[in-house]
Amino acid sequence: MFEKVLVANRGEIAVRIIRACKELNIRTVAVYSEVDANSMHVQMADEAICIGKAASSESYLRIDRIISAAEIADVDAIHPGYGFLSENSHFAEVCESCNIRFIGPSPRAMNALSDKAVSRALAKKAGVETPPGSEGTVDNEKDALANAKRIGYPVMIKAVAGGGGRGMRIAHNDISLVKGYHTARSEAEKCFGNSGVYIEKFIENPHHIEIQILGDNKGKIIHLGERDCSVQRRNQKLIEEAPSPLLEYKFKKLRDKIGKAAIRIAEAAHYTNAGTVEFIVDDQGNYYFLEVNKRIQVEHPVTEEVTGVDLVRAQLEIAMGEPLKYSQSDIQLKGHAIECRINAEDPFGDFRPSPGRIEMYYQPGGRGVRMDTHAYAGYTIPPTYDSMIGKLIVKGGDRRVAIDRMNRALNEFLITGIKTTISFQQAIMQDPNFRRGVYSTNFVEQLLGGARRELIEEKT
Secondary structure, three states, X not given: OOOEXXXXXXXXXXXXXXXXXXXXXXXXXXXXXXXXXXXXXXXXXXXXXXXXXXXXXXXOOOHHHHHHXXXXXXXXXXXXXXXXXXXXXXXXXXXXXXXXXXXXXXXXXXXXXXXXXXXXXXXXXXXXXXOXXXXXXXXXXXXXXXXXXXXXXXXXXXXXXXXXXXXXXXEOOHHHHHXXXXXXXXXXXXXXXXOOEEEEEOOOOOEEEXXXXXXOOOOOEEEEXXXXXXXXXXXXXXXXXXXXXXXXXXXXXXXXXXHHXXXXXXXXXXXXXXXXXXXXXXXXXXXXXXXXXXOOOOOHHHHHHHXXXXXXXXXHHHHOOOOOOOOHHHOOOOOEEEEEEEEOEEOOOOXXXXXXXXXXXXXXXXXXXXXXXXXXXXXXXXXXXXXXXXXXXXXXXXHHHHHHHHHHHHHHOEEEOXXXXXXXXXXXXXXXXXXXXXXXOOHHHHHHHOOOHHHHHHHO
């Protein structure tokens, strides 16, 4: 049993981890940058240690400072949350060498899935289809053009490291390929310290489906069903739901196939703890492996709501050496859950961040409503980090009830002083195509560019 855990993150995920620890009677240590001194996770933790200036490169990405804080506080383990160092195998190895448990996959599993190109190769060995693409990274413009010609346009240029839609560009011809290749490499280097990119066929009107997995240290791995994350802007998710309307209403037999494919990939990597195996599914029901996210996901609450499994608690228990409490037959999807990421952004200004001080803050409540956040009235959203204010999650007996409940909850939500995505997400809940479950990853662009734009702007 852990006595004390350091949370190497900030924002709502740090709050989420601290709450899970408290329920297990585990003491917590928060680390924070100077700009986060008044953040909620700092106030909630049993101890708090400042690790540097606002820039993440001087705080949340500094392994030496986080390890020093862990040793000063004499912790048993470190939970990295998502983002920052959560998928850094070197960080996991350093924790291990310092006799500090890393609450996440083992360094071995991380290295087996070290980047997206390596993961593609492992998926192929596991017998799981991947989109046609380059063999490994593409190191120059000439090779990029040759691969695109072989695969056929449109193609996607993708960073091998990181996530969040960064380092990704779509190309429809040679000119856009050359421009996108250099832009993606530059963005990847800036965001992840790794400029490597690969090229794969871009699937038209794709559905982004991901499978939640859990693996213990005894070799047992299960999946907890799927999440549909197709409502995105610039390859960054806005709304997630479970189960997927595509699988629930159109390709129900696909659920078992994709779940088993995810487990085969996880088994091939000797995966432990929580992770997510991501796929794209086309309109004919063909599915292709994308990548493995080696951490807890932002959207994990929708899976928790429909399965009843506390994923963060499960992470802690697995890291403490406990076997999984669930078998695959125990996992049943009940009801429907939807999550809206509430961001400090201007959806009608190209989703530009809108940092600043929150003047009024009133979050919705009532039956089937959950809010995971670190924000409050008087809190200042800093320009330094991700613009997410929090996650609004609702559950209903079926998808229609869940949509109506989310619409009601969004209507209750009041945040002043900054711009947010609330009214835009409310418009999505009222969109007839979304309500029918007929949407793909280009849904947001179509909505913003279509006839309903004027209606949406009126709601802002």
